[in-house]
Amino acid sequence: xxxxHINIISFGYYDQDFLKVIxxxxxxxxxxTVQINDGHIDLSDYYDPARRQYDANKLLYQLEKxxxxxxxxTIGLFNVDLFIxxxxxxxxxxxxxxxxxxxxxxxxSNERYGIEADKSLLLDRIAxxxxxxxxxxxxLIHCSVTDCVMRSVTYVEDIDQKNTxxxxxxxxxxxx
Amino acid sequence: xxxxxxxxxxxxxxxxxxxxxxxxxxxxxxxECAENAKTALSKLEFDNFNIILAxxxxxxxxxxxxxxxxxxLKSDAIVIVMTAFATVDTxxxxxxxxxxxxxTKPFDPDDLSHLIRNATKQITLIKENETLKERVxxxxxxxxxxxxxxxxxxxxxxxxxxxxxxxxxxITGESGTGKELIAKAIHSNSSRxxxxxxxxxxxxxxxxxxxxxxxxxxxxAFTGAMYNRKGRFEMADNGTIFLDEIATISSKMQVExxxxxxxxxxxxxxxxxxxxxxFRVICATNRNLKLMVDEGSFREDLYYRLNVVNxxxxxxxxxxxxxxxxxxxxxxxxxxxxxxxxxxxxxxxxKRLEEFDFPGNIRExxxxxxRAIVVxxxxxIALKDLPLEKNISTSSLESLDDLEKNHINLxxxxxxxxxxxxxxxxxxxxxTLYNKIKKYNLNxxx
Numbered sequence: 001x002x003x004x005h006i007n008i009i010s011f012g013y014y015d016q017d018f019l020k021v022i023x024x025x026x027x028x029x030x031x032x033t034v035q036i037n038d039g040h041i042d043l044s045d046y047y048d049p050a051r052r053q054y055d056a057n058k059l060l061y062q063l064e065k066x067x068x069x070x071x072x073x074t075i076g077l078f079n080v081d082l083f084i085x086x087x088x089x090x091x092x093x094x095x096x097x098x099x100x101x102x103x104x105x106x107x108x109s110n111e112r113y114g115i116e117a118d119k120s121l122l123l124d125r126i127a128x129x130x131x132x133x134x135x136x137x138x139x140l141i142h143c144s145v146t147d148c149v150m151r152s153v154t155y156v157e158d159i160d161q162k163n164t165x166x167x168x169x170x171x172x173x174x175x176x
Numbered sequence: 177x178x179x180x181x182x183x184x185x186x187x188x189x190x191x192x193x194x195x196x197x198x199x200x201x202x203x204x205x206x207x208e209c210a211e212n213a214k215t216a217l218s219k220l221e222f223d224n225f226n227i228i229l230a231x232x233x234x235x236x237x238x239x240x241x242x243x244x245x246x247x248x249l250k251s252d253a254i255v256i257v258m259t260a261f262a263t264v265d266t267x268x269x270x271x272x273x274x275x276x277x278x279x280t281k282p283f284d285p286d287d288l289s290h291l292i293r294n295a296t297k298q299i300t301l302i303k304e305n306e307t308l309k310e311r312v313x314x315x316x317x318x319x320x321x322x323x324x325x326x327x328x329x330x331x332x333x334x335x336x337x338x339x340x341x342x343x344x345x346x347i348t349g350e351s352g353t354g355k356e357l358i359a360k361a362i363h364s365n366s367s368r369x370x371x372x373x374x375x376x377x378x379x380x381x382x383x384x385x386x387x388x389x390x391x392x393x394x395x396x397a398f399t400g401a402m403y404n405r406k407g408r409f410e411m412a413d414n415g416t417i418f419l420d421e422i423a424t425i426s427s428k429m430q431v432e433x434x435x436x437x438x439x440x441x442x443x444x445x446x447x448x449x450x451x452x453x454x455f456r457v458i459c460a461t462n463r464n465l466k467l468m469v470d471e472g473s474f475r476e477d478l479y480y481r482l483n484v485v486n487x488x489x490x491x492x493x494x495x496x497x498x499x500x501x502x503x504x505x506x507x508x509x510x511x512x513x514x515x516x517x518x519x520x521x522x523x524x525x526x527k528r529l530e531e532f533d534f535p536g537n538i539r540e541x542x543x544x545x546x547r548a549i550v551v552x553x554x555x556x557i558a559l560k561d562l563p564l565e566k567n568i569s570t571s572s573l574e575s576l577d578d579l580e581k582n583h584i585n586l587x588x589x590x591x592x593x594x595x596x597x598x599x600x601x602x603x604x605x606x607x608t609l610y611n612k613i614k615k616y617n618l619n620x621x622x
Contacts, residue, residue, distance in 0.1 A: 051282075057191060084195040087285050096201050141204035152203060154286035 004071045006032050006134065009039035009063070011078050018123065025127035025164050029149075030134065030174075032073075039067070043080060053083040056093055060102050068099040073137045075130050078104040091159075092129050094136040101133035108156055125159045135170065143170050181296055182206040182223065186216040186242065187231040187258075192281070196229065199288075213237035217245060221395050221404060222449065224250075227276075227295050232259035232266060240270060247274040249403060252302060254295045258283070307370060321354070321361055322505045323498040327490045331358070334487050339365035344437070344482050346422075347460040349489030352539030355460035356420060358487060363416040368456060371415030374408045379421030383429060388445050391432075397446020409442055412455040422482070423463040423474065434478045457482065492534045492541065499530050502538060506545035507557070519549060521557040528564050581616040584609070593620045 006026060010019065023034045041062060046054045063076045075094075082090050082104045091108065094101025108125040111117050128149055135150050143150035148167035153159050166174065183205050185196045193209040200207045208223070210216035212234055220228075228246060232239035239257050246253050257270045260281040267278045276298070277291055321332060338345055339362050347355040356375065363373040381389055388397070392407030408417055425433065436442045441452045459482050468474035492499065503521060511518050521529075534540050548561035584602065591597040599609040612618075 057195060083282070084199075085189065085191045086195045086199075086282055087288070088282050090285065093198065096198070136202055142202055152289065154284070154289060 004033065006030060006034045007067065007072045007074045008034060008036050008130070009067055009074060009076045010036060011039045011041060011043070011076060014077070018119075021123045022127050022130065026131060026134070029131050029165055039063075039076060041066070043078075048083070051083055052081070053089065054078070054080045054104075056082040056084050056090055056102060056104075060093060060095070060100060063102060064095070064098070064100040070099070072099065073134055074100045075133055076100070076102040077126075077130070078102060079106055080104055081106045091153075091156075092133045094133040096136050096141070097139040098137055101130075101137050103129045103133055105129070108159070113156070121160070124164065125156065128159055128162055128164055131164060131166075135166065135174070138174055140166075140170050140173055143167060145169070180204065180206050181227065181299065182208070182225045183227045183229060183292075184216060184219060184223075184225040185209045185229050186211075186213065186234070186239070187229075188212060188234045189231075192231070199285075200292075203292075205292075213239070213242035213245075216242060220246065220249070222447075224404075226254065226299050227292065228253060228255045230255060230257050232257050232270070240266070240273060243270060243273050243275055254298060256291060256295065307372075321357060322502050323495065324501055325495040325497045327495045328498055331487060331489065334485075335361050336365065338362055338485050338487070340367075341485075342366075342456055343484040344457045345459070345485045345487060346465065346483045347458065347487045347489065348465070349460075349462065350491045350537055351462050352534075352537030353489040353491060354538050355462075355489060356418065358489065359416070359418040359458045359460065362458060363418075363456075366416070366456070368415050372412055373416045373418060374412040374455075375418040375420060376408050377420045378429075379424040383426045386425065386429060387432070391436075391442050391444055392447075392451075393445035394447040397444070401446065404444075407442070407444060409436060409453050409455060410451055413453040414455075416456045416458055419457065419459045421461060422459040423461040423465060423468060427475070430475045430478050434475065434481060437478075437481055492537045496530055499541065500526065502541055503529055503545060506542050507549070510546045510549045514549060516549065516554065519552065519554060519557055522559070525557055525559045525562055528559055528562065532564055577616075580612070581618070584612055584616065585618055588613075588618065588620075 008019070008023070008026070019036050023036060026034045041059075043054060046058050046062075048055055059076065059078070059082070063074065067074045067076070082092070082102070084090055084093065089107060092101060092103035103126065105122065105126045106112070108129065109117065109122050131149050140150050142152040143166075145151065145167040146161065147163045148170055149162050149165055150167070150170050151158075151162055153162065165171075183200050185193050185200075185207065187193050187196070187209075188211055190211070193211070197207050197209055208219060208225070210219055213230075213236060216228070216230070219225075230239045230242055234242075237245075239259070243255050243257060246255055251274070254276045255274070256277050256279060257275045258279045258281055259266065270278050276295055279287060279291060321328075321335075323329075323331075335358060345359075345362060347358050349355055359375075360373060363369060376386075376389060378386060384398075388401075388405070388407070390408050392405050392410055393401050395401055395404050419433075432442075437457055440454060441450050443450055465474055465479055465483070469476050469479045492502075503526065507519060507521065529541070529544075536543075544562055544564075545557075547563065548557045552558070552561040584598075587598050587601050591601065595606055595609060599606045602609065604612075
């Protein structure tokens with residue numbers, strides 16, 4: 001079945017302007033309709049008291065179970081601290097070549113690191129992380145081009161070094 | 177398995193395996209997982225993983241024991257151990273046992289990325305080092321093509337032309353004419369020169385050994401196959417394989433060889449996985465392959481597949497004008513290697529060398545010069561230092577009588593015409609020897 005749109009499922013309350021800016025950025029890269037929907041999951045089921053974080057693997061599988069469909073790429077947007085068993089934290093993850101991904105902006109805001117808040121910068125970071133995880137769902141692997149959105153980053157300041165878009169090589173590999 | 181970096185994750189926890197699998201897949205690595213050491217070791221028998229990421233605490237065989245086993249099988253394997261139960265002792269023990277590094281779960285994503293990047297750098301360096309070493313070995317004898325004769329000039333021109341292509345080459349010529357040197361020269365001037373030139377002397381191996389040598393084998397494929405072993409075709413990937421004495425291979429091997437040359441893929445002895453390799457084939461023989469094809473002892477299809485280009489090396493007796501150049505070259509070579517000053521050769525010895533037929537070709541001349549430098553007085557190479565008198569110039573010998581006459585004369589000279597000792601050496605009685613002397617009109621003065 002032909003892919004028709006991208007579905008962003010927001011878990012928690014987000015300002016509509018805030019979501020509009022993210023939606024526009026995603027549309028520019030994929031040229032697919034971007035829908036925003038509210039999601040409802042009891043996050044306490046995914047909380048690990050020992051780590052005081054949320055299990056990203058379990059959340060991803062739950063999102064796949066509840067929201068995935070053939071004609072859609074779905075990204076769940078959270079504001080909780082995500083982990084996978086092996087890592088201390090992650091910003092997001094997705095099924096490579098699959099239908100679903102998740103992103104959390106918990107660690108993307110300046111305030112988290114004791115720096116003055118910057119809403120525009122935060123929006124930019126969230127858009128990049130969503131586009132990055134969507135790239136994985138389209139089968140893209142990490143890229144070594146410094147400013148490509150598919151470059152793997154592990155620190156928030158590294159996200160700022162990337163563009164919102166794909167490098168020519170990743171763009172051609174997307175084959176939308 | 178493709179040529180990108182491959183990682184084997186060994187951990188008893190499924191969530192850990194899945195997390196790492198997804199992480200590395202997104203980075204473009206080839207990844208496989210094993211839930212325990214036993215499965216990991218059996219996977220390692222079939223695939224050569226670049227990096228092994230192993231948990232220490234596992235049921236059954238633990239990570240440290242597995243590390244020791246992996247290292248005993250493949251000493252250059254890069255093993256990174258990980259555990260949630262970090263103690264200094266286990267870390268030290270892991271490093272002592274040859275682990276590349278040690279990491280404590282859960283780890284910072286950046287730490288793992290750094291670790292894998294460092295391991296990848298090490299793998300690249302090891303591979304580059306191996307390639308460069310092979311290149312040095314390959315290139316060292318290219319200048320050994322000595323000769324100024326028309327025949328030699330023609331051969332050098334052919335080598336230059338054929339080097340630029342990827343065609344199969346058969347080098348023919350008598351033993352000792354330098355067929356392997358020509359193969360090296362072709363390889364070293366080709367675009368494959370940065371990759372290995374792998375030589376196989378087919379005549380020196382039995383059929384089963386040759387099969388294992390060419391295609392490699394899996395552990396346990398036959399008695400004594402203790403480890404997986406790469407075959408020569410696999411080792412020659414991107415380079416050249418030189419099959420010397422190709423005429424000696426069996427009919428079965430001819431079929432196998434034809435298939436490999438056509439498909440550029442093969443299966444190791446005792447294995448079940450097809451391996452691809454991009455190699456160029458150069459063969460050599462001192463036999464007449466076309467005649468063997470006509471007689472039915474060499475496959476016609478293989479002959480045509482191999483004989484795209486044929487370079488024939490003439491025997492030394494047909495390019496005698498190269499003898500002085502070769503003599504000087506070998507004197508210089510052996511004086512340098514023996515740390516001696518350059519020893520000149522006197523005119524009589526030089527003249528005799530030029531007259532000699534050299535049935536063993538350049539190899540015989542080389543050995544002769546080496547011997548002369550070792551046994552000579554160190555000031556000049558004289559006629560007496562060269563074992564020429566023990567040889568018979570074969571060009572004038574056509575009949576058995578000629579041969580017999582020369583041989584009897586040689587033995588008589590050796591034993592200073594002592595008839596009893598000469599007859600004993602010839603294993604004939606004295607009367608027979610006298611009759612032969614009479615028949616051939618031999619006398620001490622001659």
